[in-house]
Amino acid sequence: MTDDHASAAGAAESRPVEVAAPSDEERRELAGLGARARTAAGDVRGALALARDHVGWLPHPGTGRTAHLWSALATVAAADLTVARVLEPHLDAVAILAQADEQADAGTWGVFAAEGPGEPLRATPAGSSYVLDGRKHWCSLAGHLDHALVSAWVGADRRLFAVDLHHPGVTPVAGTWVARGLSSVDSGPVDMTTVEARPIGPTGWYLDRPGFAWGAIGVAAVWFGGAVGVARRMVAASASREPDQVALVHLGAVDARLHAARSVLQQAASALDAGDLTGADGWRAALRVRDVVADTCEEVVRRAAHGLGPAPLATDEDHARRVADLDLYLRQWHAERDQAGLGRLLLDDPVSSW
Template sequence: MREHRPVLLGGRTDAEQRALADLVDRAREAAGDVPAALELAEVVGGQLPTPGDGRTGQLWSALASVAAADLTVARTLEPHLDALAILEQAGLTVEPGTWGVFAAEGPGEPLRAEPSDTTYVLSGRKHWCSLSSVLDRALISARVGDERQLFAVDLTAPGVSAVSGTWVARGLAAVDSGPVDFTDVPASAVGAPGWYLERPGFAWGGIGVAAVWFGGAVGIARRMLAASESRPPDQVALMHLGAVDAQVHAARCVLEQASYAVDAGVLSGSAGWRAALRVREVVALAAEDVLRRAAHGLGPGPLATEEEHARRVSDLELYLRQWHAERDQVALGQDVVTGDGARW
């Protein structure tokens, strides 16, 4: 069926398209099921490329394709793949199991790392720890003095305690992203202080998240198309569908261009950060417009009676809040004033 096809960024070979179609089938089978999604992540983690290896478009096509099928599966897969890419960039061996990345900052005293013999121990609370109670390991940022550093942590170790009862979200309801408390938990350094944010892959990972938003928007756009094909012509619905087509096209274009630039080696340093801000802006605004127009064009019916559509809308609305919105616009505006990237 057309709504179950892969989402392609750039020209993909026949073999790549077959692999993506198989991934979509497996993502649909795991829809809404976190344990099944984790099993899928562990299987495909070693099969999919990493950003910058010459096949970035295939990686982001995979993320978008899974997201168009189910955002719970995509939200489980994306950080696992990001963790594998970070460990590869750091030149470290990947321990088997499922991985997460807990690097967002939250309120209050930050999580701290203290040297202990040949390693570190983590103590304190870390916010925004997605699936912490079901993952095997995670890459976690913590403060070492005044600097941020990344650490690999076994989440099954004593002293790791997920804070229950804090995740009340209606979107991504199965992907509990509440805080975790750490008490003298052993941790291994991944890179030097500051390396996590300074490496080129930080910007590339941010664009990868935008590929997931894009796929979620495609899933909603496909529902709009199905509605227009199954009922008599409706000029208002067609107007919204046409506007959505243009938005999806724009989002696809910036993601494709970014994938080529990553593989060409030109998106490092300030250029990578600038590209991430631009791409995330274009894709997030497109996705928000798709959500708005789907609500206007489809009306309340699908939201009230279709589990898959209602869940996809709620999931995408929450997922998009990973975009920092006006704060990222300020950062990009500052770069326009002080940087050298505004060719226009």
């Protein structure tokens, strides 16, 4: 790209992504957030600073301004997915603690709740608290964060705990994160040895609470923003070369799919704030939204590759990194397995569908 073209593309990447029409004040907040995310692009330390600074003014899901929260996540993702990958779990952790009527200690937070191979992380009662022992997989930025919400097993039951990641028994396992996408967001395993842990909520609460589905939709808002960033690169390309009919076909298809994804996010935000996304309804909505958004993102990446050809993937650092980041980020969607789960919900309660 020329310098002028790159400058125009950078400005577009900072522009707010609006899940629903914001107020003037909210639009200014989103614009400032997008600009700062663009400045911190690819920089984990800058992303952590952004997360610390913005957690106070971004709302929790279900408190009446969910669309603004998801617009913020999408805006950051359109600017840079590394920054979004840092911000999203930090906000999720703080929201989870609020749902449990717990106070979030100062500093940055992560959520380590995925299961991996081998023996799971175990929690053992120790007086009025617990200690954790074993290996926890998929611990994003464990070497950079201050705290994390960590799931562990107490016998045959799963429970959530708050952990100080500066505890001497916390040891990130080096050398396992070889990803090309989100390469600076090391999400390798962590070994824990007699690590003090504070229980958050009762046994099973983490998965049973309504906020689990709400957080899952928030991740979809990040994917959506990443796809918008890819689509904006397609639009920017027209500044240097008049699009032919094939390029216009790809642009039109991308616009229609992004509109559909934005619509389902907007509808889910409204339903959530109205108190309608609890229980099975919440999880059904999450599976639906994630399916629509993830499919949109994969289609946008495919259309961009067909429309733009190999040059941006080979010579445009921002675009190549965004495509690789989004491709890996989307693997948080379980694809056909999640579709099968949605199908099971349909058969269990067909009256509530369609």
